[in-house]
Amino acid sequence: MSDMRIGLARPGEPRMSDPRLGNMLIETGDAEMPRIGLLPKRVTSIVPRHSIAGRALIAVIAIMTFLASLTAGSVMMVRSAATQWQSAVAREVTIQIRPAADRDVEADVAAAQTIARGFRGVSEARAYSTQESAALLEPWLGLGLALEDLPVPRVITVQLESDGAVDLDQLRQALAKAVPVATLDDHRAWIDRMRTMAQTVVAGGLAVLILVLAATMLSVVFATQGAMAVNRPIVEVLYLVGAKHAFIASQFQRHFLALGLRGGLIGGLAAALVFALAAAAGWLGRDTLGGEQFAALFGSFRLGIEGYLAVLAQIVLIAIVTAITSRRTVNRTLASVS
Amino acid sequence: MEPQALWAFGHLVVDGLVVYRKRDVCGLRTHNQLWFVWANRDGMAGHDHAIMSRVAEALVVRFENVGLRYGLGPEVLRDLSFRIEAGSFQFLTGPSGAGKTSLLRLLFLSLKPTRGLVTIFGHDVMSLDPDSLSVLRRRIGIVFQDFRLLDHMTTYENVALPFRVMGKDEDSYRGEVAELLHWVGLGERMDALPPVLSGGEKQRAAIARAVIARPQLLLADEPTGNVDPSLAQRLLRLFAELNRSGTTIVIATHDIALMDEYDARRLVLHEGRLHVYD
Numbered sequence: 316m317s318d319m320r321i322g323l324a325r326p327g328e329p330r331m332s333d334p335r336l337g338n339m340l341i342e343t344g345d346a347e348m349p350r351i352g353l354l355p356k357r358v359t360s361i362v363p364r365h366s367i368a369g370r371a372l373i374a375v376i377a378i379m380t381f382l383a384s385l386t387a388g389s390v391m392m393v394r395s396a397a398t399q400w401q402s403a404v405a406r407e408v409t410i411q412i413r414p415a416a417d418r419d420v421e422a423d424v425a426a427a428q429t430i431a432r433g434f435r436g437v438s439e440a441r442a443y444s445t446q447e448s449a450a451l452l453e454p455w456l457g458l459g460l461a462l463e464d465l466p467v468p469r470v471i472t473v474q475l476e477s478d479g480a481v482d483l484d485q486l487r488q489a490l491a492k493a494v495p496v497a498t499l500d501d502h503r504a505w506i507d508r509m510r511t512m513a514q515t516v517v518a519g520g521l522a523v524l525i526l527v528l529a530a531t532m533l534s535v536v537f538a539t540q541g542a543m544a545v546n547r548p549i550v551e552v553l554y555l556v557g558a559k560h561a562f563i564a565s566q567f568q569r570h571f572l573a574l575g576l577r578g579g580l581i582g583g584l585a586a587a588l589v590f591a592l593a594a595a596a597g598w599l600g601r602d603t604l605g606g607e608q609f610a611a612l613f614g615s616f617r618l619g620i621e622g623y624l625a626v627l628a629q630i631v632l633i634a635i636v637t638a639i640t641s642r643r644t645v646n647r648t649l650a651s652v653s
Numbered sequence: 654m655e656p657q658a659l660w661a662f663g664h665l666v667v668d669g670l671v672v673y674r675k676r677d678v679c680g681l682r683t684h685n686q687l688w689f690v691w692a693n694r695d696g697m698a699g700h701d702h703a704i705m706s707r708v709a710e711a712l713v714v715r716f717e718n719v720g721l722r723y724g725l726g727p728e729v730l731r732d733l734s735f736r737i738e739a740g741s742f743q744f745l746t747g748p749s750g751a752g753k754t755s756l757l758r759l760l761f762l763s764l765k766p767t768r769g770l771v772t773i774f775g776h777d778v779m780s781l782d783p784d785s786l787s788v789l790r791r792r793i794g795i796v797f798q799d800f801r802l803l804d805h806m807t808t809y810e811n812v813a814l815p816f817r818v819m820g821k822d823e824d825s826y827r828g829e830v831a832e833l834l835h836w837v838g839l840g841e842r843m844d845a846l847p848p849v850l851s852g853g854e855k856q857r858a859a860i861a862r863a864v865i866a867r868p869q870l871l872l873a874d875e876p877t878g879n880v881d882p883s884l885a886q887r888l889l890r891l892f893a894e895l896n897r898s899g900t901t902i903v904i905a906t907h908d909i910a911l912m913d914e915y916d917a918r919r920l921v922l923h924e925g926r927l928h929v930y931d
Contacts, residue, residue, distance in 0.1 A: 358823065361814075363805040552801055554763070556862070557791035558818040559784050653763050653783070 362549065362570040368542035369574055372637075375538045376578025377585070379531035380633055384586030384626045386527050390520035391622050397513030401506060408483065408501045410440075410471040415496050423494045424469050430489050431473045436481030439474040528629075535633060536640045539571060543644040550648045564645045568638045575637030579630035587626060712775070713737050713870050713901045714760060719769030721755055729755050731925040733769070737903065739869070742896045744912045745905040747922030753905045756922065757874050760903065761795055762786045774869065791815065794863030798875035800855040802847040808858050809834065809843040815866045830865060837861050837891070853884040860888070864895060871895060873904045877911055889914055 363369075410427050414420045424442050431440035443451070448467050475481050487499045546567065553563045714737035721730040729752045737743065747753055758764040759771060762778060771778040774792060781789065802811050810817075812834060816826040834840055837857040847855055856876060863871060873892070877885035889911060896902045903920075906912065912919065919930040 358817075359806045359810055361803075361806075361817070548801070549803060552803055552814070553818060554787075555790075555795060555801065556815040556818050557787050557789075557793075557866075559787045561784075562818060653786075 360570070361553065361566050362546065364570075366542070366545065368545045372535075372538040372542050372571075372574055373578040373581070375534050376531075376575055376633060376637065377582040379527070379534055380579045380582025380629060381585050382582075383524070383527045383531050383629055384583050385589065386520065386524045387625045387629065388586065388590055388622045390517060390524055391619070391625065393513070393520055394517050395619070397509070397517065401510060401513070404502055404506055404509070406475045408473045408475065408499060410473060410490065411498045411500060412469045412471070412494065413496045413498075414466045414468070418496060420469060423496065424471065427490060427494050427497050428471055430493055431471060431486070434481065434486050434489070436476050437473055437486075438476045441472050441474075443470045443472070445469075531633060532636055535575070535636050539637055539640040540644050542571070542574075543567070543641060543648070547648055550645060551652050554649065554652050560646070560649055563649065564642050567645045568642045571641035572634055572638035575634035576630070579633045583626045583630045587623060590622070711739055713739050713741075713773070715770075715772040716759075717770040717772075719759070719766045719771055721752075721759065721764065722767050728767075728925055730759075730766075730922075730927075733927050735920065735927055735929055737870075737901060739901055740896070740899055741918065742893070742902045742915070743904075743918040743920055745903055745920045745922065746907065746912065749907075751922040752925055753922055754874065756927075757795075757872055757903075757905055760870075760872055761793060762790050791819065791866055792869050794866070794868035794871045796856070796859050796863045796871070796873040796876045798878040800847075800859045800879075802855060802858060802862075804847050807844050807846055808839055808850065808854075811847065811858055812861045812865055814862060819866075833861050833865055834858075853880050856880050856884075856888065857891075860891065864900070868900065870901045870903070873902070873906075875906055876904065877906065877908060882910075885911060886914065 410431060412420065412423050412427060428440050428442050431437055445467075448469060451470070452467065483499065483501055490497045490499060550563060550567075553566075714735075716733045716735050719730060719733040720728050722728045733756070745753055745756065755764065759766060760773070762773065765771075765779060773789060776785075776789060778786070802808075803814070806814070809830060813823075813826060813830045816830070817823075831840070831843065834843055837860060839854060839857055839861065842850060842854060847858070850858065856879065860876070863873075871892070876892075877888055880888065885908070892902050892904065893915060921928045921930060
């Protein structure tokens with residue numbers, strides 16, 4: 316019903332019929348007509364957009380999201396690296412042949428290699444020649460040692476197929492029958508030890524992640540309550556002019572959801588950037604010695620799609636926590652006002 | 654529908670038409686409540702409309718044996734029974750700590766009484782849910798001693814806040830708000846932020862915000878406490894003019910001089926009890 320507005324006086328007509336009112340207006344310094352054209356067009360939002368408490372909240376959320384994302388990403392990377400190690404190590408077994416005085420080492424090696432190669436589930440069996448065996452012992456025995464006189468065990472590395480359908484006990488029995496001096500080493504002890512270590516690291520990382528997430532939630536809750544404390548007068552004034560509770564709560568909730576998302580995105584993107592840079596650095600330095608060792612230790616330092624999804628999930632979760640906290644604080648403030 | 658209600662309704666329609674065509678620019682006439690209903694009945698949800706409908710109500714406020722206590726403490730207000738009629742003007746006074754602010758909070762629906770019956774605009778306060786109370790609160794305007802303006806919004810936006818909170822479109826109320834601001838003398842200060850306004854200007858802005866939605870009842874808690882005496886006089890004349898146009902006024906004040914200016918009913922609170930001096 317926009318035509319039901321107050322009728323405006325036309326220019327030149329006296330506005331006030333009551334002389335007392337006219338005097339009052341002159342005393343208070345105004346006798347002009349409203350100038351509609353110069354009225355403000357852009358409306359300020361009810362919750363102040365830019366405030367120091369709001370900026371502090373964004374900073375807190377950004378930092379905590381960054382830390383939480385780094386922790387989550389690191390845990391996921393350690394887990395994937397450990398899994399890669401395990402599968403790489405488990406895919407290789409070693410046959411050791413001790414030289415015995417009464418046997419021909421070369422023939423034994425050849426026989427064992429043949430058995431291994433022909434076994435189901437074996438993809439490759441490679442025998443180390445005498446020179447290569449000497450090279451293996453080099454770190455301990457030094458160069459220039461004549462190894463022909465030493466009873467150096469000969470090593471055959473057997474690569475298993477990745478589906479892992481190989482029966483090692485049967486292979487062991489077959490070898491024992493053909494070459495009694497051969498032993499099959501499936502590195503079980505090492506694998507078990509490494510698995511334990513990797514699981515410990517992952518568990519530790521998860522514990523750290525839970526603590527960081529808890530700290531994130533708590534700091535978001537406290538920072539939001541602090542930012543809301545500044546806004547208490549606004550809640551009171553809105554209550555005064557007859558706003559419904561749902562209206563007031565939604566105003567603040569929207570504002571704080573935006574703040575939470577902004578902070579979360581800053582932190583999450585920073586963490587993603589750190590991972591991307593580290594991956595790029597690892598890839599660029601892959602040919603250097605340090606780069607190789609790094610790659611051997613940490614794998615490819617690549618955060619997979621799950622990692623980025625985890626970061627995104629954290630951002631959304633933190634934004635939701637911010638919004639819910641602000642809504643609860645508004646309701647508590649309203650309960651205390653009314 | 655009984656004949657009386659039918660007559661009132663017909664009166665409403667005819668009166669509304671007449672008032673709209675004839676009224677002068679300062680706008681507020683005796684029948685403005687009825688006009689306002691007609692002018693504003695669109696755009697309100699059904700339930701809100703029931704609360705907002707203003708079929709002629711002779712009594713704006715009715716207290717019967719009302720008592721109020723905070724928690725388990727002693728009763729702040731005891732056995733209050735009084736009536737406030739539509740279009741009346743009264744001062745609420747009493748020594749500090751007598752309970753003026755508590756009584757105003759009861760009138761403003763921000764507190765519920767611990768015992769007794771409070772009827773505002775014919776509705777029993779205890780029977781309403783918070784949302785209905787909020788809608789009812791829109792028919793009451795309140796002015797505080799400390800102004801309570803929002804510092805990050807301009808004067809225009811502060812005064813337009815009641816409309817914004819109702820969800821009205823800005824185009825529909827822009828002219829009204831501008832005109833009211835001119836009427837109270839703040840036309841030049843429309844785009845100023847409250848921190849740069851003087852005390853008198855802030856109080857006038859607060860009064861403008863309280864009356865922009867044409868409330869039937871206007872409450873004022875020490876409105877002249879923070880302004881100089883000459884401005885206090887002018888504010889009192891402003892309240893008197895609003896009363897002449899049909900708004901019921903209750904002013905809580907300590908200021909005896911102010912009360913002597915205007916011959917009106919006095920509600921005196923003393924030790925939790927109310928005495929009425931006409």
